[in-house]
Amino acid sequence: MSEQIFSKYYNRDLSWLLFNRRVINQSRDESIPLLERLRFLAIASNNLDEYYSVRVPSIQEIIRVAPQARDNKTGHLQKDIRDQICERNRKNVDIQYTNYFNLIDILDDEEVFGIREYSELSNQEKEVLDEHFDENIFSCLTSIQFDQYHAQPSYVDGELNIYIRSFYEGEEITTVIPISDKLDRLIPLIKEDRYVFLEDLIMNNIDKILPDNTIINQFVFRITRDKDIELDSDIETDVLDWVKMYVKQREKGRPTRLEYSGDNINQHSTDIAILNDMLGLEKKSSYNIQGPIDLTFLFGLIKRYSKSYPELIYPPFHPIEPKPNRDIFEKIDNETLLFQHPYESFDFVIELLKEAVDDPNTIAIKQTIYRVADESEVIAQLVNAAKSGIQVTVVIELKARFDEENNIALVDQLTDAGCYVSFGKEDLKTHSKAMLIVKKTENGTKGYAHLGTGNYNEDTSKVYTDLSLLTCDEEYIDDVEQFFNYMVNDIEVPDYKLISTSPTLLKPMILEKIKLMKKHYLRTGKGKIFFKANALTDRNIIDALYSAAKAGVPIRLVIRGACCMKVGICGDKEDVVISSIVGRFLEHSRIYGFYWGGENSVDDAELWIASADLMTRNMEDRVEIATPIKDKELKTKLANIINIFASDTKGAYYLNKDGRYKKLQVAEKISSQETFMKIAEAGQQVDTMKLKPIETPVPVRRTDRYEVNNKNADNFQFSKLYNIVMIILLVIIVVLITQWIL
Numbered sequence: 219m220s221e222q223i224f225s226k227y228y229n230r231d232l233s234w235l236l237f238n239r240r241v242i243n244q245s246r247d248e249s250i251p252l253l254e255r256l257r258f259l260a261i262a263s264n265n266l267d268e269y270y271s272v273r274v275p276s277i278q279e280i281i282r283v284a285p286q287a288r289d290n291k292t293g294h295l296q297k298d299i300r301d302q303i304c305e306r307n308r309k310n311v312d313i314q315y316t317n318y319f320n321l322i323d324i325l326d327d328e329e330v331f332g333i334r335e336y337s338e339l340s341n342q343e344k345e346v347l348d349e350h351f352d353e354n355i356f357s358c359l360t361s362i363q364f365d366q367y368h369a370q371p372s373y374v375d376g377e378l379n380i381y382i383r384s385f386y387e388g389e390e391i392t393t394v395i396p397i398s399d400k401l402d403r404l405i406p407l408i409k410e411d412r413y414v415f416l417e418d419l420i421m422n423n424i425d426k427i428l429p430d431n432t433i434i435n436q437f438v439f440r441i442t443r444d445k446d447i448e449l450d451s452d453i454e455t456d457v458l459d460w461v462k463m464y465v466k467q468r469e470k471g472r473p474t475r476l477e478y479s480g481d482n483i484n485q486h487s488t489d490i491a492i493l494n495d496m497l498g499l500e501k502k503s504s505y506n507i508q509g510p511i512d513l514t515f516l517f518g519l520i521k522r523y524s525k526s527y528p529e530l531i532y533p534p535f536h537p538i539e540p541k542p543n544r545d546i547f548e549k550i551d552n553e554t555l556l557f558q559h560p561y562e563s564f565d566f567v568i569e570l571l572k573e574a575v576d577d578p579n580t581i582a583i584k585q586t587i588y589r590v591a592d593e594s595e596v597i598a599q600l601v602n603a604a605k606s607g608i609q610v611t612v613v614i615e616l617k618a619r620f621d622e623e624n625n626i627a628l629v630d631q632l633t634d635a636g637c638y639v640s641f642g643k644e645d646l647k648t649h650s651k652a653m654l655i656v657k658k659t660e661n662g663t664k665g666y667a668h669l670g671t672g673n674y675n676e677d678t679s680k681v682y683t684d685l686s687l688l689t690c691d692e693e694y695i696d697d698v699e700q701f702f703n704y705m706v707n708d709i710e711v712p713d714y715k716l717i718s719t720s721p722t723l724l725k726p727m728i729l730e731k732i733k734l735m736k737k738h739y740l741r742t743g744k745g746k747i748f749f750k751a752n753a754l755t756d757r758n759i760i761d762a763l764y765s766a767a768k769a770g771v772p773i774r775l776v777i778r779g780a781c782c783m784k785v786g787i788c789g790d791k792e793d794v795v796i797s798s799i800v801g802r803f804l805e806h807s808r809i810y811g812f813y814w815g816g817e818n819s820v821d822d823a824e825l826w827i828a829s830a831d832l833m834t835r836n837m838e839d840r841v842e843i844a845t846p847i848k849d850k851e852l853k854t855k856l857a858n859i860i861n862i863f864a865s866d867t868k869g870a871y872y873l874n875k876d877g878r879y880k881k882l883q884v885a886e887k888i889s890s891q892e893t894f895m896k897i898a899e900a901g902q903q904v905d906t907m908k909l910k911p912i913e914t915p916v917p918v919r920r921t922d923r924y925e926v927n928n929k930n931a932d933n934f935q936f937s938k939l940y941n942i943v944m945i946i947l948l949v950i951i952v953v954l955i956t957q958w959i960l
Contacts, residue, residue, distance in 0.1 A: 437480025786875035
C-alpha cells in the first residue's frame with residue numbers, strides 16, 4: 219500500500235481471495251481422496267475466472283474513471299486495492315500450481331494417469347501424435363498475423379491461444395492461433411492413461427502451419443473479459459429483450475486479465491508488452507502461469523477416472539430419502555417439516571411438487587425461479603402442471619448471473635405450456651426461494667408452502683448445504699400468499715405476520731434485533747448472536763455487531779467467503795468468533811440466530827432461515843425472504859445444527875486478529891459435514907448430538923501492519939475529526955476576511 223490507513227473493515231475483494239486460498243489449501247489435506255484434492259484446484263480456477271469476470275472489472279473501471287477513488291470500507295485508494303489483489307492472487311496461483319504438480323506426480327507414480335511433455339516422448343509416440351495432428355487438428359486451426367491484411371482478432375473469453383513471433387524473409391512476423399474449446403484438451407498417447415496437452419502438440423507442429431518461418435518465441439495465453447458490463451437501463455424495450463441484448467453485449471466486454479505460459483516468457487518480455495498494449499491491460503493484470511493455463515480441465519479427468527478408481531473420490535453418501543408411497547402432504551398436515559440438504563434429500567421438495575401435479579384437487583402452484591438444473595425436474599413438473607389445467611405462476615429472475623440464457627429459454631418453455639410468467643420487481647433481483655401450492659378441500663382451499671435458502675436445483679442440492687421448510691401453518695401460508703401477490707402486482711410491501719423481506723424490511727429487522735440484543739445483554743447478562751452466511755460485507759450490519767461486541771454480547775459467525783468484519787478491535791469485553799467452513803459440500807445455507815436466554819436456551823431464541831447473505835446487494839437490491847422457525851421441535855433441531863457448525867475444528871478456518879484464517883490445533887478434530895453425514899446415514903436427527911462450540915479464536919501469529927488496537931483507532935478517529943473542524947474554521951475565517959476587505 220502507498221499509505222497507511224487504519225480501518226475497522228477488511229476489503230471485500232481481498233477477503234474473497236483468502237477464501238479462494240482456503241479452497242486451494244484443501245488440495246494439501248491428505249485425509250481427502252486424491253481426485254477430490256484435484257477437484258478443489260479446479261474449483262479454485264473456476265472461482266477465479268468468475269472473480270475476474272465480475273469483481274475485478276468494477277475496480278479497474280473505477281480507477282480508469284477516477285484514479286484517486288477510495289474503497290468505501292477501508293479508505294484505501296482503489297489502485298492500491300488492485301495492487302494488493304494482484305499480489306495476493308499471485309501467491310494463491312503459486313500455491314495452486316505447486317499443489318497441482320505434486321498431485322499429478324503422485325497420480326503418475328500410482329499409475330492412475332500421467333501427463334507428459336511432447337519433448338520427452340519416444341519417436342514412435344511423436345509419430346502417432348503428429349499423425350493425429352494432421353488428421354484431426356490441423357484443419358481446425360487458423361493463424362492470424364498482425365498485419366494490414368488481417369483484422370485484429372477479438373479473443374474469445376476463456377479460450378486458449380498460441381502466440382508466435384517468427385522471421386519470414388528477413389521480417390519479424392507476429393501470429394496468433396486461437397484454439398477452439400471444442401477440441402479435446404488432453405490427447406491420449408499409445409500407452410494407456412498417458413496424455414499430452416493439445417497446445418503442446420500444436421506448438422510442436424507449428425512448422426506445418428508456418429513452414430517457411432523461423433520461430434523466435436511461442437507461448438500459450440488466454441484472456442478474461444468483463445462480464446458485468448453496464449447496459450443502458452433506459453432503453454425502451456421489454457425486460458426480456460433487454461436481457462437478451464445484455465447477454466449478447468457481454469461477450470464484447472473489456473479484457474480484465476491476461477494469463478500466459480511458456481518456457482521463454484515473463485512479464486518483462488516484449489511479446490507480453492505487445493499483448494498488454496493491444497488488450498488495454500496494465501502489466502499488473504498479466505500473470506505468468508508456471509504450468510497449464512486453466513485447471514478446469516481437471517473436472518473432465520476426475521469424472522473419467524472416478525469410475526475406475528472409486529477409492530480416489532469421496533465414498534458414496536446416502537442421504538435420508540422420502541419413503542416410497544408416503545403422502546408428503548399428509549405428513550405436512552400433521553407437522554411443519556425442516557430439512558437440511560444434502561443430508562436430507564432435496565427429493566422431499568421434488569416429491570411435494572410431483573404429488574401436487576398428480577393431485578386433481580390442486581388448483582394453483584406459484585414459485586420463484588433463480589437457477590435450475592440443466593434438465594430440471596422442477597421445470598418439467600411445472601410444465602406438466604400447466605398442461606393438466608393447474609394454474610401455474612412463475613416469478614423468474616432473468617438476470618441471474620451466467621444463467622441469463624438458460625432462464626430466457628425457460629420463459630418460452632413455461633409460457634408455451636400455459637404458465638403465467640412474471641419477471642419480478644423493477645430494478646430488483648428476485649433471489650427469494652418460495653413455493654405455494656393451493657388445493658381444493660371439502661371446506662374450501664388449503665395452502666402448502668416451501669421456503670428455503672437454496673435454489674430449486676436438484677443437481678446443486680446434492681453438493682450445496684441448504685435448508686427447507688415445508689408447512690401448511692396458516693400464518694406462513696398467509697405470508698407466502700401476500701408475497702406472491704406483491705411480486706406480480708405494483709403494490710406496496712405487505713405487512714407480513716412472520717416472514718421478513720428485502721429490500722424494505724429485512725435489514726432494519728436484523729439491525730433492530732442486534733440493537734435489542736445489546737440492550738438485553740447489558741440488562742440481564744444473557745444473550746448470543748449467531749449468523750451463518752456466504753458473505754458478510756454490509757457496513758451497517760458490521761457496525762451493529764461491533765456495537766454489540768463492545769458490550770460483551772457473544773457473537774458466533776460462520777461466513778464461508780468474503781468477511782469484512784474484524785476480530786480483536788472491540789475491547790476487553792469482546793467475545794467474537796468468526797469461522798469459515800470449507801469441505802466436501804459447499805456451505806450455502808443462511809441462518810440468523812438471536813438467543814435471548816443465552817446459548818443453551820432455545821425456547822425463547824429467535825432462529826431464522828434465509829435466502830439472503832449479509833451483503834448490501836442482498837439487503838437493498840434484491841427481493842429476499844427470511845423465515846422464522848416457530849415450532850419448538852424444529853427450533854431445537856436448528857439450534858443443534860447451529861451448535862454443530864460452531865463446534866467444527868476440522869473443516870473450519872478461524873479468523874485471527876491479523877486477518878489470517880487458520881485451523882485450530884486440537885487433539886480431537888470434529889467436522890460438521892462429516893457429523894451431519896453420520897447422523898443422516900444412521901437415520902438419526904441432529905438433536906441427538908451434543909457438541910461444545912468453539913469459545914476462543916485461533917491465536918494471533920503476527921500483527922498486521924495496518925491493524926490497530928482500540929486506543930490507536932480512537933486516536934485516529936479523533937485526529938480525523940480535529941482536522942475536519944480546523945478546515946471548517948479556516949474556511950469561515952477566510953470568508954470573514956474577504957467580506958471585511960470588500
